[in-house]
Amino acid sequence: MLTGGASGYAAIHSRVRVMYSTLLSPQKLADLANAPDLSGLVGLLKDTPYGPYLEGLEDKDLTSKQVMHQLQKRLADVYITLIHTAPAHTRSLLTELFRHFEIDNLKAILRAIVINSSWEQVREILFPLGSLAKLPAEKMLEAGTIEAAVAQLINTPYYDTLSHAVKRYTEERSLFPLEVALDLDYWRTLWINANRLPGQDRTQALRIVGPLVDMNNLMWAMRYRVYHHLSEEEIINYTLPFGYRVRDEDIRAIAAGADMARIVMRVYPGLMNVDNLLQDPERGLPKLELQLQRRLKQQLNAVFTGYPFHIGLPLAFVILNELELQDLTVLIEAKASGKSPAEFMHYLLMSTNVEEIAAS
Amino acid sequence: MFFPEAMTELELIIPEKDLLPVTKVLAGRGVFHQVDASYLSSDEASKSLGTWKEQAAAYSALERQILFTMQALAVDEGPPLSIDEETMVELGTVRPLVDQIERDVKNSNDQLIENQNKLEKLRSHILQLEPIAEVDLDISLLRNQQYIYSTLGTMPAVNLERLETSLARIPYVLMTLRKEREDAVVWLTGARFNADILDRAARSAYLNPLELSDTHEGTPAEIIKSLRQEIENTQKEIENQKSAIVQLHDTYEKQLQTLLWQVRASKLLADAMARFGKLNYTYLIVGWVPTSKLEALTQQLKQISGNIVIEATPSLQRGSMTHNVPVALENTGMFGAFQTLVTTYARPRYEEIDPTVLMTITFPLLFGAMFGDVGHGLLLVLLGWLLSSKRVEALKGMSALGSIVLACGAVAMIFGFLYGSLFGSESFFHDLFGFGALWIEPLHEINQILAVSIGAGVVILSLGFLLNIYNAWRAREWGRLLFDHHGVAGLLLYWSLLGIGASALLPAFPVPMLVFVILAVVAALMVMFSEVFKHLLEGHRPLVEDGIFTYLIQAGVELFETLISSLSNSVSYVRVGAFAVAHGGLSSVIFILAELMGGGEGIFSVIIYWLIVVVGNLFIVGFEGLIVGIQTMRLEYYEFFSKFFEGGGMSYEPLTPLATARSEKS
Incomplete structure (x- = not known):
């Protein structure tokens, strides 16, 4: 080993x-x-x-x-x-990171069930997971309903998460609660995996995974408020209580209606034009996300300088x-x-x- | 034995009315390798072929439907039909029948699943109520409280903290009544005027409220009691439904099995017919049949169709156009086992020598020479026998390997006698048999064994050259035969180089070196300009493509590579002797270790001594055996096969008749 x-x-x-x-x-x-x-x-x-x-x-x-x-x-x-x-001790983190493609596939299958797509149509939009594919995708689609499809997941890590959320689907006929539950579970597990690593590996893993978690959590909170008009308590429940530079207070403040630009600038000092972008948040959020992704890219490239064995x-x-x-x-x-x-x-x-x- | 089975190309023209019986015969005999002739169809006729394709797809869907139903009833596939029963069933007749059975099964199954879900739900309700079983309060009172919002339910335990955070601005009580693994049973209550907030928070934290019907009234203990009664009733219903499903199983078992095989047979026939060529009122069928089975097949075809036109063209009449002839290899028993090693490398082309027999001889020979030991060989023989006998369930998948291991072990035993080695010990051997090595002791005669190995390599490589020349002759490729670097020119060059070496090293060698030098130069020029000579023979122009300068550079490099590979391939066989020496050396190390660790007196030392000897020998058999196996494979594939064996033949895949499935099943 x-x-x-x-x-x-x-x-x-x-x-x-x-x-x-x-x-x-x-x-x-x-x-x-x-x-x-x-x-x-x-x-x-x-x-x-x-x-x-x-x-x-x-x-x-x-x-x-x-x-x-x-x-x-x-x-x-x-x-x-x-x-x-x-x-060996780091494989679970890499595998976990890769799992978000499986979650995307899972969401695609659930959407396909709702709109009655055929397996041939679904197959070509699924991310090719290769030897790491675990979802019984075709069986889920054949199951015909969201409830029956979730039942097919019994031996996968998704069953527990979705079995709680599926009751809301039954009542509301919306995939939103299912998708949010999957996302929350994914980022929680990824965060736990990164934190479990020892020493230098933990520090470096958090240096990479942390900004990813921050970016997603912050964008979720802002999107829930701007596009979905969710209430404070819903935004809090649909976001993560941890982060690298984003604090829970930041998320709660966004949920409570605080000035989003001020929070973004605190977390990302030096980010250009935030005020302007968030004056019209409906149009500005996608641009802000691109800026955050560009910044993330710079951070990722910076990892390639310095001590490399981690x-x-x-x-x-x-x-x-x-x-x-x-x-x-x-x-x-x-x-x-x-x-x-x-x-x-x-x-x-x-x-x-x-x-x-x-x-x- | 040395060549793939002789094949004959068969072209049939049959009237439309005989389509089905002829297809049944072709599929039923399991000897006809079909070639897609649908492209020969006229435009109008192509449409009807499309119908066959659609039919095949429809049969395929029906097969899945039947299998799904059989799975629901736990019915196995059963025995295949007899040949007489293999016929094409009408989709219109079979589909309603399958639909009807599926409906019956689905109804019963759906009811069963519904009740199973209900049972699960009832049990979950009990689990939620048990923590408050002692509370002496009518639960139904909580439902319609005027001033208090209250909800009891389960939620992911991981969301508890977040739920509390989300309610930080309002007064509330959140009690965790039970926490198991990932779920928590909670009771959330607060002021009615905050119901909206409480409700949104609860829902977004995935709190699923306990859904008791209005019929469940009273204290938690009373409700639990009534739920238990309901569980009992549901369990009874489930038992009844299971009995009904067992009854359905008995009713439909035979019918489903028959339908399955009928639909499979129909799918096979429709698939085959979709690949026929369709003319106006006739069908054109093209394929290959082993020549030995042609007569029986044509006789049967003539019996069922008086108007059939049969044209048989033996593959030999096709000259060198044999690239699309399917290759049927007929090796059985021990040869069959070694055939898998050959096909792992490549399937021979039709006109090529099938190297299976040569592999069966040379592979164990090379292995045995490298692993020569009576004891180790005996262990391999036993292992091989165990694998091929299929006595151990876990090793059944490796039965094909058994014959190979057995052959290698047997030859290793023979070489063990020649080397005088028993479990790596010469003294054991001498004590047991009363004589020493019958031929050579590798550890003491290193130079001799290495020289013999190279000699054996020269013989095997020369055999490879000769086989390539023979293959080229069979394929009528005269250019390749004469000028290829593995043809006559290559062999001449190889032998000349050996001659130069021999006359340089052996002063008494009868032929002067100059003769070999002249031959080598001539052969080298032949190899270097092989492309020009080939083009001359074949009438191909221009003689040199891409310019003479480029050609000379390329030819020079190729000649250099040929010279180097001739040398390296021969030297490569040194490993045979080297491994024989290493085998002896490694075995001695085991005994030295055993002597060092357990050489003292007393029972403990004796145990240590023999423990090291036994474990060491097992290590040699397992580890060194594996390495020697890999080295043998390398010598076969890269040194020997590369001289004459190109491979790339098309596999012979006759229309898989249900009869085959029948014999496989039985």
Whole structure:
């Protein structure tokens, strides 16, 4: 069994370093953004580490869904490779982090049941979890109702969570309580897993997982207030009582109607333009979230300097991969719908201005 | 034995009326490897083939439906039908029948599930009420209080703290009555005018209130009593429903089993027919049949259809166009076991030599030479016998490996006699048999055993070259035969290099070195310009593609690689001798260790001595045996097979008849 420290992390560290060098460069992303159409974009992607995953795609019936599915396969492979290479005591955290794709799949299946989709339709939107897939997805869909589908989850970690929430679905016919319950349980478990690690691993894991938890919790609280108009007590119950820099008082203050900009600026000093963005929160929140994600990306890249033999590197790397996939999703959808670069560039997390990157 | 089974291409043209009986014969005999001929259909006819595809899909859906129903009734698949019963059933006839059975089963099952859920709910109610069983208060009074909001229920224990936080601004009482694993039974109460807040907080904390019907009145103890009565009644109902399901099982068991196999047979036939070519009023069927079974099949086809046109083309008449001939390998028994090792590497092409027999001879020989020991070999023989006898349930999956282990162990025993080794000890061997090594003692004659190993390697590699030449001759690939680096030119080069080495090392060697040098240069030029010569033979132009300069660089590198690989492949066989030596060495280490640790006097020392000897020998058999196995595999795959065996043949997959399933099941 592998241990921590330099000996435990030697293999995974070298692997992550090599893989880190394969992340798309700003120049490459700029080239992708300027591709004439989806087919051109896929052609360019074939010269990147995503290439082998796109080999089988035929130009004539290319859809954004197919392309995304193939790119997701690479992300799953990255995760699975690192989970298998990681020291034994850290695998549960990496696996737990990866589980949010399973939760997305679970939500997709529940939505599909509500709108009566066929398995063929559902299958192509599920994230390819590879060997880590545990959900009885097809059986759930065949079950026909949300209640029966939840019953299929009896031997999975989701059953207890959903069995409490499913009664609310029965009364309200809304998937919202189920989805919130799943999210809360996921972030609680992830937080517990990170806190269970010993010494340096714990510190570094919290350095990565903490900002993620903060960003999600803060955005949830603001969204519940701005978009869903939930009451104070509901916002509190639908958010997490812990965080890295976000304190429970911050969440409670947002729930109670306090000035959101002031709280955001306290948590993220130096974040630009927050006041302006939150003057019209309905439009400003998505932009704020993008800013937070860009900031997170910088923090993740910073992990790659300094002492490298800890869980922080693989954690940062997989999340960087996810963010890269998020950018690619923007590009793929934009190209599939014929948008010009001016219409979508501001949704990208990575700056495509090469000179600017070089200067920074 | 040395080649895949001879195949004959069969083309049938049959009138539409004979479609079903002919398909039944083709599927039933289990010898016909079908080739998709649907692309030959006329546009109009393609539509009717599409109907077969739809039918196959419909049968498939029906099969799933039947299996689902059988699963609900715990009915097994039962024995397959007899050949006579294998016919195509009408979807229109079978589907209503299946639907009817499914409805009956579903009704009973749904009622059962409903009652099981009810039972669970009632038990959960009791669990919620038990903590307040002593409270002498009518629960129904809490339902419609004018000034007090009150709710009793279960919630995730992890949400308790958050619920309290969310209610921090108002007065409330939250009592945890019971906390089990992840659930908590709680009672939340507060002022009625805060009911909205309390309700929202409770709901968003996933507090599920106890849902007692209005019929449940009185104190908690009284309600618990009535709930227990209700549980008893529900359990009785469940028992009755289970009996009803058992009755349904008995009623429908045979019918479902028959339906299942009929639908499976129909699906198989529809699948096959969807891949026929359809002309206006006739069907075209194309496929392959082992030549030995052709006569019987055609006779049967002629009996059922007078108007059938049969055209049989033996594969030999196709010249070198054999790439799409399916390959049926006929190795049984011990050969069958080694066939799995061959097909793991690749399936032979139709015109290629099937190397299974050679593998069956050379694999145990190489293994035995590396692992030569009477005792260790005997242990492997016993292990092999145990695996192939399928006596141990947990090892049944490895039965195919048993014959290989057994053969390797037997040859290792033979080499054990030749090396004079018993459980790694020469003295044991001598004491037991009264004589020493019959041939060589690897540990004491290291140079000799290494030289013999290289010699054996040269023989095996030369055999590989000759087999490649033979394969090329069979495939009529004259260019490959003469100029390939594993063809005549390659063999000449290899032998010339050996000759140069022999004349340099052995002064008394009868042939002068110059002869070999000239031959080597000629052969090297043949290999280097093999592509040009091949193009000349085949009439292919231009003779050199991508320019002469590029070609010369490429050819030079390839020649260099050929020379290096000739040398390295031969030297690679040194490992056979090296492992024989290592085997002896490792065994001696065991005895030295045993002597060191248990060499003293007294029973304890004797126990230690023998413990180390036994464990050490088991370690050698397990660990070294595995390594030697891997090394043997490497010599076979990379040194030997790479000389002559390309593989890539198409697997022979006859229409799987239900008869096959029948024999497999029985």
